[in-house]
Amino acid sequence: MEDLLQMKDKNIVVMGVANKRSLAWGVAQSLHQAGANLIFTYRKDRSLKKLEQLLEEFQIEAKEVVQCDVNEDESIQQAFQQIGEANPVIHGVVHSIAFAHAEDLKGDFLDTSRSGFSFAQDTSAYSLVAVAKAAKPFMTEGGSFIAMSYLGAERVVEGYNVMGVAKASLEASVRYLAADLGKHDIRVNAISAGAIRTLAAKGVPSFNEILRKIEETSPLRRNVTKEEVGDMTLAMMSHLSRGVTGEIVYVDSGYNILG
Numbered sequence: 514m515e516d517l518l519q520m521k522d523k524n525i526v527v528m529g530v531a532n533k534r535s536l537a538w539g540v541a542q543s544l545h546q547a548g549a550n551l552i553f554t555y556r557k558d559r560s561l562k563k564l565e566q567l568l569e570e571f572q573i574e575a576k577e578v579v580q581c582d583v584n585e586d587e588s589i590q591q592a593f594q595q596i597g598e599a600n601p602v603i604h605g606v607v608h609s610i611a612f613a614h615a616e617d618l619k620g621d622f623l624d625t626s627r628s629g630f631s632f633a634q635d636t637s638a639y640s641l642v643a644v645a646k647a648a649k650p651f652m653t654e655g656g657s658f659i660a661m662s663y664l665g666a667e668r669v670v671e672g673y674n675v676m677g678v679a680k681a682s683l684e685a686s687v688r689y690l691a692a693d694l695g696k697h698d699i700r701v702n703a704i705s706a707g708a709i710r711t712l713a714a715k716g717v718p719s720f721n722e723i724l725r726k727i728e729e730t731s732p733l734r735r736n737v738t739k740e741e742v743g744d745m746t747l748a749m750m751s752h753l754s755r756g757v758t759g760e761i762v763y764v765d766s767g768y769n770i771l772g
């Protein structure tokens with residue numbers, strides 16, 4: 514059969530696997546099935562241990578595993594320098610990273626602190642810009658960036674607060690980066706994923722209520738899985754989506770279309 518995806522032996526950097534529930538792990542599995550070479554970045558040693566266990570359990574060989582803390586420019590620089598030296602061409606980067614302080618997700622958005630606001634922006638939105646800048650020199654054959662967003666970017670979702678504003682900023686950054694990088698044949702898109710129980714989701718106080726509402730009211734009447742997010746990320750990374758950039762693609766059982 515003709516290779517529609519054209520992902521075989523492409524070097525893809527996957528950022529944000531913390532454990533087997535991580536959306537980034539769903540993405541890694543889809544990319545692996547399509548024959549891509551996987552390069553992982555992790556933040557903490559705890560994540561590295563989990564990642565190594567997962568790679569062994571699923572019999573996936575990583576091409577590279579590199580530490581990267583997106584709050585530090587130096588760490589991002591070092592990580593991509595190391596990745597680029599070992600792999601002269603990077604074809605894609607999956608940014609599956611977000612963080613806000615728990616106290617900024619409780620109570621009213623009105624009470625968000627200046628430091629909490631900027632920390633959420635820095636970690637969850639600016640990091641995409643910094644990563645794109647660091648990866649670009651190695652994306653000499655064109656490529657694709659995918660970030661992970663959520664409906665709270667455009668609607669008020671209870672308990673999402675400061676993270677909703679960071680996701681709005683992330684989605685706008687996707688568009689501005691797409692405009693800058695298109696001339697280098699580099700595409701930038703985001704997946705707006707439905708609610709999925711992960712470590713990061715634990716910080717959202719109303720998460721169970723959100724899951725229940727999607728199951729009851731979304732067009733597909735169910736929640737989505739990390740595998741579904743992984744498969745759409747693969748599609749958006751692949752040759753199939755070569756004409757698409759600056760887009761936010763919903764993988765949410767259609768929940769976003771409801772009035």
Ligand SMILES: NC(=O)c1ccc[n+]([C@@H]2O[C@H](COP(=O)([O-])OP(=O)(O)OC[C@H]3O[C@@H](n4cnc5c(N)ncnc54)[C@H](O)[C@@H]3O)[C@@H](O)[C@H]2O)c1
Nearest residue numbers: 529530531535536582583610611661663708709711712713
């Ligand atoms: N789970 C959901 O319901 C859902 C829905 C829509 C979008 N998302 C988004 O998906 C992405 C992945 O989250 P997840 O739900 O898989 O949770 P997760 O906790 O498994 O992943 C979050 C990752 O961010 C990483 N991270 C945080 N701060 C970092 C830093 N300073 N440097 C490097 N890495 C850092 C963590 O190490 C972790 O690997 C996030 O952008 C999240 O907002 C999640």
